[in-house]
Amino acid sequence: MTTHKPVALVSMPTLAAHIPSFQLALLKPTLERAGYSVEPLSLFLYFGRFIGWKLNDALAQVVPCLPGEWIWSRAAFGRLGNEKEYTKRFREQLASVAASAGEKPSSITRINERHAEAFLDWVMEAYDFSRYSVVGFTVVFQQLVASIALARRIKAKFPDVPIVFGGATFEDDLAEELLTQCPFIDAVHCGDADLTLPEVVKRLANRLPLDGVPGLMSRRDGKTVYGGRAPNLKELDRTPVPDFDEYFHTSEEAGFAAHDEGNELMLPIETARGCWYGMKNHCTFCGLNRAGMDFRSKSPEQVLEMLKVLSRRYGVRHFNAIDNILAPEYAQQLFGALAEGKTDLKLHYEIRPNLNRAQLRAMRLGGLNSVQPGVESFSTHVLTLMKKHTTGVRNLELLKWTTYYGIDNQYNVLHGFQGETAEDYALQAKVMRLIPHVQPPFGFGPARADRGSPMFERPGEHGVTHLRPASCYPYIFPQSFDLARIGYFFEDDRGGVPDPEAYEECYAIVAEWKRRWHSANRPTLTYLKTWDSVSVHDQRNGHPRAYRFDGRAAALYEACADARRLDDLVTAFDGDSAFVTGALADFAEKGLAVELDGKWLALALPQNPNH
Secondary structure (H helix, E strand, O other): OOOOOOEEEEEOOOOOOOOOOHHHHHHHHHHHHOOOOEEEEEHHHHHHHHHOHHHHHHHHOOOOOOHHHHOOHHHHHOOOOOHHHHHHHOHHHHHHHHHHOOOOHHHHHHHHHHHHHHHHHHHHHHOOHHHOOEEEEEOOOOOHHHHHHHHHHHHHHOOOOOEEEEOOOOOHHHHHHHHHHOOOOOEEEOEOOOOOHHHHHHHHHOOOOOOOOOOEEEEEOOEEEEOOOEOOOOOHHHOOOOOOHHHHHHHHHHOHHHOOOOOOOOEEEOOEEOOHHHHHOOOOOOOOOHHHOOOEEOOHHHHHHHHHHHHHHHOOOEEEEOOOOOOHHHHOHHHHHHHHHOOOOEEEEEEOOOOOHHHHHHHHHOOEEEEEEOOEOOOHHHHHHHOOOOOHHHHHHHHHHHHHOOOEEOOEEEEOOOOOOHHHHHHHHHHHHHOOOOOOOOEEEEOOOOOOOHHHHOHHHHOEEEEEEOOOHHHOOOOOOOHHHHOOOEEEEEOOOOOOHHHHHHHHHHHHHHHHHOOOOOOEEEEEEOOOEEEEEEEOOOOOEEEEEEHHHHHHHHHOOOOEEHHHHHHHOOOOHHHHHHHHHHHHHOOOEEEEOOEEEEOOEEOOOOO
């Protein structure tokens, strides 16, 4: 390192204001360890002040027409001439996004027409980018076009300032297309930057040859040169505690800290990379990780120390693990230690849906506040087609117990897998009608063949034909771009699936389920017990009903609190098959239990919150 100028790390819109950039927070101390002075720039926060916090956060949500990218297209590439066609074609989506912020669609259009340019003008006035030895842009979903727009302006005004892009967005194909189409970008980094970024900065800042640096894609004599994807960091305990100082400073300066939602901050943490499940069984629709599937995790001791440091430094108790999957050992070791500490920390994790009641209870005591599980279906047949290696009844159990323990369950139900049948969705509709008292899915919809997913990489195996970039991309990028190389989202024609009518009932049920769950009269199904009786109170459908079961019937209902096979239940009740089958049939007739995958599950939740 010979430069004395600082390195700028930029995080552009469109990003929700309450989500700090983890990339900035991690890369700052990473480069500082190598002796560099680093200035993170959370410019997405100032954009929230520019257009309004609610509208900014609404645009940051990833919806099919990608308005968070489109609003920057004119600023990045000039007027494409199809702006009116975009607003007409996607008017319903744009209206929904705008309405969620209390705005009209014209508010979004005005950003594309004027406000995006005005914001970039402000940035160029507010920051002297000639101060920096290197300007690095970190890019995740819906930050690409805004980053292109600012990079173009920086290079036009300060042509000698090196500009490098990186982040989870970039794999070889997308990076090469970006570098080909954007001559003002000097290099793109692909893969983990922990070990290689200091060398990248050194070479860019000192005008040294860029050849041979792992992860770095650049140009030489008009041709792309690439050192290959940077290696996955194997030992995550080597990563520093993230530094969010700049985010909190900028949040104050931009005014977000005083905004109504300023106290809803979830501080992002990283405790693992890759996916241990995907290493063995790559879910057919998942486009995450790609070359970074190899699973690595921090030791529970390091995670605990990180949480202690961050909560002490920032006064934050709510953390969002950005991992793709929970490390198996955390269920006991990490959350057990958190429970022993009796803290009020809240954590969010992505999980496999195979955690049982005891594990969920223990993790809830340790602060597990919300989860994003791979539920995706209540049909074991459909789950098998997805390569999920779980069952419908296991997913149903997870919903039951996360609801009971107050763990926010942010799951989806998907359709569109080659080989599924109308009967699969008739079965799911039957199950869904019985469970309005547990958390509804975030949504019900078709699975996408995202870039990097098996459905994308091997479409013929999954009934995917006419694979094409999402229909919004021609309105975002100029014709010179190869949309098949720059896009992440794709559309297709799907074969081997039922007619659309097969899904209609599930769509209707989910919509009503969500409406009722968020209403003042949320449906409930609970039970109270004594030593030898169970009283079930059913308020799922607007007509309260009560049932009482005594003696062996009560014991049988409680035995089905976790899913049990019929033969196991018969054995538990002294081989009395007639009693067991008769009582189970009675439970099912009343809608209090369901048979799924050859197992029986009682649907009522204990009314006692301490079971």
